[in-house]
Amino acid sequence: MHFYSLVTVALTIFAVTLLLQSRFGVGAPPNFVLLFADDLGFGDLGIYGHPSSMTPNLDHLAANGLRFTDFYCTSPVCSPSRAALLTGRFQTRSGVYPGVFYPGSRGGLPLNETTIAEVLKPLGYATAVVGKWHLGLGVNGTYLPIHQGFDHYVGVPYSHDQGPCANLTCFPPDVKCFGTCDLGVVTVPLMFNDTIKQQPVSFPDLEKTYSDFAVQFILTSAKRKQPFFLYYPSHHTHYPQFAGKEATGQSSRGKFGDSLYELDRTVGKIIQALQDGGVHNNTLVLFTADNGPELMRKSRGGNSGLLKCGKGTTYEGGMREPAIAYWPGKIQPGVTHELASTLDILPTFASLGRAKLPQVYLDGFDMRSILFGSGPSKRKAMFYYPDDPNQKYGLFAVRVGKYKAHYYTRGSPHSDTTADPKCSWQSTLQQHDPPLLFDLDTDPSENYNLAASPNPEYKAVLQMIQEVKTRFEETMVFGESQIAKGRDPALEPCCNPQCNPKPICCTC
Structure with missing residues (x-):
């Protein structure tokens, strides 16, 4: 080849390399913020067509990022969906089925499963989860996030309706929780790592606790110039809805709308923290939800939009979710109709962070071709399991x-x-x-x-x-099956473990 041709080829390769480095953050590991709503329907956000939802921050992310129309969770109920999200594997492989974990469940997400946090930590990432875990506690907190790759955990270890709530305040100044929650178990605890800080939790103050911690985690990591992964599995908009004073009464959609608005406010605070920390342009923010709306709650249960049915079913309303990817300067604003899933998040984060994939069978695909507009989705199919999958029936x-x-x-x-x-x-x-x-x-x-x-x-x-x-x-x-291991009341978290009689004495 002629000398000048060689020079031209070399310069072209160099230019392409610089372009890729600029676009994909080569040389500076990106940060990741994963926002995960609870029982949120495909039609619940303003950007997805709801006429009375107040979601200005999420709508802003969608308008300036990539909005998905065909994005799926893996289960129509909480725990299995969360297991698949964090591992990139269907819940049937990890054993997180049938149904969900309870306060006294003996099982949990197996420790030999590899979470997104465990994939990123070897590269020096700081990792934190703020909110609803719902992947088990076990003996002495065996299955809590701090044993699953997370440096920090602030939150409720299971669903906030899995405890008596009839006499608790959900909205200030003293509006009691709507409806009934589980009875005969301990009141809902707030945990820091593996320590109970409050029991029962104060619902009107809960979101402020979460947003304050999330903001501080971002700012601290940015100041240290340490890449980070923040996982924020919100309780909103799961029943019973709750909110603090800054969100209560702000939405024309009632208490459900106030709850959704409070989630949106936290999203706004997180984005502001990214800007204040100088890491806004080096952070991929991904928002989606665990399963469809709980329609049995009527107007307090969410909306599937055009989709059929909701939570608990393998119709579209049970498993197709709103999803938004936001990364200023990297992801171009638009809408994608490509097929994608929560399963695809782990391999995508691993690719962008240049991390090694776990040596197990993964059900997820790298989504970079969708996010950066370079080609079609690698995902060609989506598979629907019910909330109680078994080998006899297989896929629904x-x-x-x-x-x-x-x-x-x-x-x-x-x-x-x-x-x-x-x-x-x-x-x-x-x-x-x-x-x-x-x-x-x-x-x-x-x-x-x-x-x-x-x-x-x-x-x-x-x-x-x-x-x-x-x-x-x-x-x-x-x-x-981890859930088939059953329950033991002695495993229910109690801030005063030697007290009597339980569970009513578990208060602090």
């Missing part, structure tokens, strides 16, 4: 491209009260042979079964989906 549904096939359908108590009878708990398990088939691009509400059409094209689509399903299920090895 499979999506490939724009088509979704339902092999089994079932309603859920979580999605009661809607006009659609398919969502109700009275809609019992039904097998479909041939499977129901829907085109989610033209029919996101899953109303029109294409399998009933005489068009031979749809038979070919069903055959293709069946092949994808078969290949996936051949890889699936169900882990030992």
Whole structure:
């Protein structure tokens, strides 16, 4: 090759390298903020079409970042969805099924599973989780975040309705919690690492505790010039809703709206902390939610928008979630219809942070091609397990491209009260042979079964989906169920462990 040609090639490679370094942060490890809402529906944010939600900060992230229309969690209930988010593996592999963990659960997210925090820590990342854990406590706090790769933990170790709440204040000055929560267990504790700081927790003050800690964590890490990973699994907008004085009465959507507005305020404080710390342009912020809305709560339970049903079901409303990726100067504003999932977060963070992937079977894919507009999603299919998966039934549904096939359908108590009878708990398990088939691009509400059409094209689509399903299920090895290990009241967290009688004496 001619000398000048060699020089041209070398300069081109150099220029491309500089471009990639500039775009992907090579030489300066990026920070990661993962915002995870609770029981939030696809139609709950203002940017996703709700007419009365006040979500200015999330709407700002979406307007200046990338908004997903086809983003999925892995389970229609809390604990399994959170396990998949943090490990990049379906909950069936880790054993976080069926259902969710309770205060006295013996099991938890197995310690041999690798979380996002454990992937990033060897590279010097500071790691913190602020909010709802819900992946188990165990004996002596075995399964708490500080044993799963997180340096710091401030939060409630399970769902905040898993304790008596009838006499607790949810909104200032003294508005009691709406409805009833679990009875016969300890009141909800607030923990710092593995120590109970308050029991029962003060709901009106809880979000301020979280946002103050999150802001300080960001500013401290930035001052030390240490890359960080902040995981903020919010309690909002799970029932019973609560909020502090700065959010109460601010929304025209009632108490649910106030709760959502308080979540949005915390997002605003986190973004401001990134700016104040000088790390705003070197931080990927990703927002999504754990499962669909709890429609049984009516107007206090969230909204699925156009999607069918909600929490507890494998219809779209139970598992398709709002999602936003924000990184000034790196991610161009826009909307993507590419397929993506919470499973894809771990491999994406690992790639951007130049971390090693765990040597296990991962179900996630690197999302950089979507985030930075360089190509289509590596994810070609999404798989739907119910809240109580088992090997006998396997997958309830499979999506490939724009088509979704339902092999089994079932309603859920979580999605009661809607006009659609398919969502109700009275809609019992039904097998479909041939499977129901829907085109989610033209029919996101899953109303029109294409399998009933005489068009031979749809038979070919069903055959293709069946092949994808078969290949996936051949890889699936169900882990030992952690939730089936049962519960022990002695494991319920108590700030005064020697007191009597329990659980009512567990106060501090």
